[in-house]
Amino acid sequence: MDKILLMLQLQATLNEATNGDGWTSGVTKNSKVINWKRCIYMECAEMIGSFSWKHWKNIDQEADWANLQIEVVDVWHFIMSLAIENYANSHKGGVEELALDISELENFCKIDTKNELFASQDEIMQKVESIIFNVLNRDNFELEKLIEEFFDLVVMSGLDLETLYKLYVGKNILNQFRQDNGYKDGSYIKVWAGEEDNVVMKRVLDESSNFSPNELYNELTKLYLSLNKS
Template sequence: MNKLLCMLELQQKLNDATNGTGWEKGVTKDGKPINWRRCIYMESAEMIDSFGWKHWKSIAQPTDYDNLQIEIVDVWHFVMSLVLEFSNKAESIEELSERMSQTPEYQKLNTSIPLTFGSDVLLMTRIENVMRLSLIPVSAEMVGALVEEFFDLAYLGALNATELYRLYVGKNILNQFRQDHGYKEGSYIKIWNGLEDNAVMKNAWELNPDMSPEELYDALKEAYPA
């Protein structure tokens, strides 16, 4: 299975369902402007809170590596969306996937060997590099550099291609579940019996890593407190 192609196709499908077809022009079906770069740097800022970076507060706070990986996958949604918007049918998703998969940075992820976390200093540097790139105007060079920087971040975040795929699919299904249960309307419940829905999703995968996406959706539906 081509994991990268599958993720790009799922992201296209999710964006079509959430924002309406034609979202690549930068506007949702409701006429609201889309800014994927802003999504990337705002989510990256949330990622930094996985570290005990505040020298004046909670100085003994350990790094929350589980949350860090979830936040990396959140940013991946928006990186792929920016790539899809920029290509805007100039090349097929298959061609896009093939080009991205040939980068040396992705090749490092394409291994069955479990990866280990890089140092907090290196991780923070990569996160801030992603933020820096997302703040400059879009160009082919910017998009290419952003994708490569993201893959390096995933590598330091101990996510090989399989783990990135599994967490992405989990979050993709969770996002679908959120949309189906009142996320846009504000009625969605994010804390389920003391756990954030992201953690519930990740625990479900760990209990049954062979689940299909449909089975994961059913597991979320069964656990939802409403």
């Protein structure tokens, strides 16, 4: 439960910094409507792009498993945000109550076990499409089902709670870094010397298991400044 609670707390803090204190009302501090469900299904579509699913193009191309895992983490950002918003608006409680409820889900035990195995591409895409179907179901949307299916996806993508947490913290810090360096006004450079910043961040994490959030932020700053000087 501790790692779930920490991720929820980090997500709430990031959302407040990005969208304002009243973000759970569904509107940002800049009067922009927030639609977490749309964020989820659009990221899910990008996730499917990790596979050579087109029967007419690049049929022998290997799946981009590393990108799949990053996209899974991106979806988790939005699922947590949707869940926090749901609990706030339905008066179910804050992140502590949400973390407890998540840890008591039947599927939670699946991600709380070390895992490095991938399911087949078709199985993963079918699970992603099931998640999309749920969030698009306006009449019978089920938050608990969404989280449980996401946990299925975590396991199918070769992740577990520990690796999900590590990648989430990395992407959370990268998102903060983006916001601090012009992401909203469009001045931020997302491709660093031919590599997307997601890839750079993941490599930094892979090269050291002991990076604190502050140390990761500082390392990204150093690399980004080096990029702008070259």
